[in-house]
Amino acid sequence: MIREKVVVITGASSGIGQAAALRLANDGAKVVLTARRTERLIQTVHEIIEKGGEARYLAADVTSKADMQNVADFTVENYGRIDVWVNNAGLMPLSYLNKRKIDEWETMIDVNIKGVLYGIAAAVPVMERQQSGHIINISSVAGHRVGMGGAVYSGTKFAVRAITEGLRMELSPTSNIRATIISPGMVETELLTTITDEDALNALKARAASKALRSEDIANAIAYAIDQPEWASVNEIVIRPTTQP
Numbered sequence: 001m002i003r004e005k006v007v008v009i010t011g012a013s014s015g016i017g018q019a020a021a022l023r024l025a026n027d028g029a030k031v032v033l034t035a036r037r038t039e040r041l042i043q044t045v046h047e048i049i050e051k052g053g054e055a056r057y058l059a060a061d062v063t064s065k066a067d068m069q070n071v072a073d074f075t076v077e078n079y080g081r082i083d084v085w086v087n088n089a090g091l092m093p094l095s096y097l098n099k100r101k102i103d104e105w106e107t108m109i110d111v112n113i114k115g116v117l118y119g120i121a122a123a124v125p126v127m128e129r130q131q132s133g134h135i136i137n138i139s140s141v142a143g144h145r146v147g148m149g150g151a152v153y154s155g156t157k158f159a160v161r162a163i164t165e166g167l168r169m170e171l172s173p174t175s176n177i178r179a180t181i182i183s184p185g186m187v188e189t190e191l192l193t194t195i196t197d198e199d200a201l202n203a204l205k206a207r208a209a210s211k212a213l214r215s216e217d218i219a220n221a222i223a224y225a226i227d228q229p230e231w232a233s234v235n236e237i238v239i240r241p242t243t244q245p
């Protein structure tokens with residue numbers, strides 16, 4: 001059941017995270033939205049409240065352990081618990097390795113891997129105390145296979161799948177914490193704006209689906225995983241555009 005669940009979503013200022021916040025709030029969840037762009041968060045929280053839903057926001061950078069801890073503390077102070085934590089924030093500055101965009105590699109690793117770990121570190125102690133909870137990590141089809149220009153991005157998304165599976169094995173039997181990987185194919189969002197390597201961008205466009213997914217399609221997948229009974233743990237959902245090769 002989604003109704004009344006307390007759900008934290010990172011990267012909720014645009015794309016998949018924003019769509020998930022709107023969808024889950026519409027289904028009766030109490031949603032905590034977090035990202036760096038506060039104005040975007042405020043707009044979405046207003047939209048949810050205008051429709052009769054329940055939502056709050058807190059600005060945070062997922063590369064900061066302290067910020068992630070603040071989000072967990074804020075959620076417990078406001079709603080008393082954390083039922084679901086969605087590690088969605090991510091960047092995709094694709095580039096060929098020989099371009100040596102080392103700063104971009106580091107930022108991607110910080111946001112896409114360390115950000116997920118900091119989210120887990122903040123949420124899991126609360127869920128262990130509750131003896132229930134659900135961590136949902138957004139990986140990618142790129143977490144299953146590598147495309148040209150995607151070596152580091154895929155590396156981060158393979159890592160997200162590995163971390164989620166490890167979390168499931170360690171924490172589901174003892175603490176009743178569910179773990180779900182969502183692996184989308186191409187979704188129409190702002191994600192491509194982080195690509196500075198024209199060659200990598202062109203390679204991506206050459207393998208793109210003729211019709212990308214919408215953020216709402218991924219929000220549906222997240223909602224499905226949450227909506228299952230407590231004894232059923234959806235471990236991974238892979239969702240591609242029909243025309244994606």
Ligand code: NDP
Pocket residue numbers: 010011012013014015016017034035036037038060061062063088089090091092111138139140141183184185186187188189190191192
């Ligand atoms: P968007 O660019 O629309 O959203 C990315 C979100 O991440 C934004 O809300 C942004 O918020 C947040 N973010 C980025 N850096 C940080 C940071 N340091 N601290 C906090 N928040 C941060 O892209 P998508 O919605 O597409 O991406 C969401 C997830 O889906 C990512 O993990 C992405 O890898 C994954 N994905 C996307 C696919 C696609 O085709 N679009 C396919 C497969 C997976 P702000 O800038 O306000 O901080």
